[in-house]
Amino acid sequence: MTDNMHPQIAGRSASEIADSIRALVERGDLRPGDTLPPVRTLAEQRGVNRNTAVAAYRQLSQAGLVVAGGRAGTRIAPRSAVAQEGFAADSVLRDVGTGNPDATLIPDLSSALARVAGRPVLYGEPVIDRDLQEWAHRWLSSDLAPAEVAVTVTNGAVDAVERLLAQALTRDDAVALETPCFLSAIHTVRLGGYRAVPVPVDDEGMTVAGLQAALDAGVRAIVCTPRAQNPTGVSLSSQRAADLRAVLAQHPYVLIIEDDHFSMLSRRPYHSIIGPAHRRFALVRSVSKFLGPDMCLAVAGTDSRTAERLAMRLSPGTTWVSHLLQRLVHALVTDPDVGELLARASLHYAERNAAFAERLRAHGVACDPGDGLNLWVPMTAPARVASEHLMRRGWLARTGDEFALDGVAQTPHLRVTVHDLPDADADRLAADIAEAARAGR
Known part of the structure; x- marks a missing residue:
């Protein structure tokens, strides 16, 4: 962004300034990669306290609209899709990062729906x-x-x-x-x-x-x-x-x-x-x-x-x-029948995750199965490197970085959903995860 665009930013409070910059982005006057004025410059132009300008940029950063680059300045963030749960769209890889429950263990709604329609x-x-x-x-x-x-x-x-x-x-x-x-x-x-x-x-x-x-x-x-x-x-x-x-x-x-x-x-x-x-x-x-x-x-x-x-x-x-x-x-x-199905589902997720954790341990990868639909697998290699290795083997997994508040995980992990994998596929994935950890060291 050139200097003559800086005065277009309006407002006296942090919220007003942030809303003004948001509007400039929505109108296309500010584009991804454009640099915003330094905090001191913005405060002087708007006639506000420096802390007000800092607060405005912080609000925009929290909303994912800007990226603070230190001495490189604050820039409009690139437009990128935010991570979501579910199947990856248009992928030929075997998706083991969905976070989905097993569809065969979800109750059939048809008979109950007929009873409650009134x-x-x-x-x-x-x-x-x-x-x-x-x-x-x-x-x-x-x-x-x-x-x-x-x-x-x-x-x-x-x-x-x-x-x-x-x-x-x-x-x-x-x-x-x-x-x-x-x-x-x-x-x-x-x-x-x-x-x-x-x-x-x-x-x-x-x-x-x-x-x-x-x-x-x-x-x-x-x-x-x-x-x-x-x-x-x-x-x-x-x-x-x-x-x-x-x-x-x-x-x-x-x-x-x-x-x-x-x-x-x-x-x-x-x-x-x-x-x-x-x-x-x-x-x-x-x-x-x-x-x-x-x-x-x-x-x-x-x-x-x-x-x-x-x-x-x-x-x-x-x-x-x-x-x-x-x-x-x-x-x-x-419904007692639904209760029995949920009990089977609970046991299924626990047993399948525990079995996969045991497969990983047999390959030298320590993993606690925990509770839930997924496994949190610690890696000795950077998660992104391990994920790329798995992609070359035909797998699509989630990296731990997606779940970090600052976008950078403190320790490398993969999150995988494996409860629906047949045994042969589970064996192959466990071996590929262990190889990914070794290859990326």
Whole structure:
């Protein structure tokens, strides 16, 4: 960008300046690679404090619109597709990075759908189906320490987290996220204009030191996965959860969001970081992992104040979750035959992942199967190099870098989805991963 374009940037506050630059990008006046004015220059041109200019650039960086290059300046970020879960489009490679459940272990909806189709729901009626609300309240409140729990229904876990953050935060507020982190959480925080503060995850879950550092940095919300953390498969231990609750006891008004996405399929006990006296909390459980990704529904158990604010965003006549979908979910989760199928699915994922981890160990690659749909495989070679090696062998895997908040993982990993591989293919993939690790050293 040339100097004569700098004055086109308008605004007096950080948000106004950031919005002005965003508008210039959307109109095409600023293009990928264009350099923005230095902070000092921008502050002088707009007649604002230097910190205001810094805050504006930080908001744009968090939204992925600019890239800070130190002395090279701040540039408009290149347009690139953000990483998403699911099958890779237009690839001839065997995709082992999908994060998908096994389609053969998703319940058949046809008979339940016929049972729940009833009278139409009209504007002004309650937004939550009564039977689902009663079932969800029992399910959620039995696992939460606070005595009073209100239930809200949303269009999936991502929708729940987005709405929860939006009702509690404003742009540039700090949010604690696990690192490595689930892709949707990274996108939600970035697009909301919030400031992500990374909290490391070890083999017992979110670390105490990391959480304390995030609280010291002024986070107003925390997103935590209590079990089957994606991508690592780690679950909180009882002791770690207790230690985290002790830290959080000094911060009762920080919003805690627990995303228990693997709830009905998990082989690990649920340990919560929400203490009995905590004032702002939400336990979110979606159904996509066991009823199918197209069943976009989640239930959230929250404190009453958070429930009131969520209700303002899910009101009759404007937005609500389809009552037909709510009835269908309730019919499925209370069906004994579906319960048996989910038990088989839970065992299937655990056994297949454990068997693949054993294959890797036989080739000299240490791997803990953890919990969930995927395996988090440590590599001795850079993950990108290992991934390229696997591509030459016909495999498409995800690198750990995609799940890092800063785009660069601290240690190299691959995340693979292997529970649907026949034994012969699993043997070949394990051998190819071990070879990729050796070849890239």
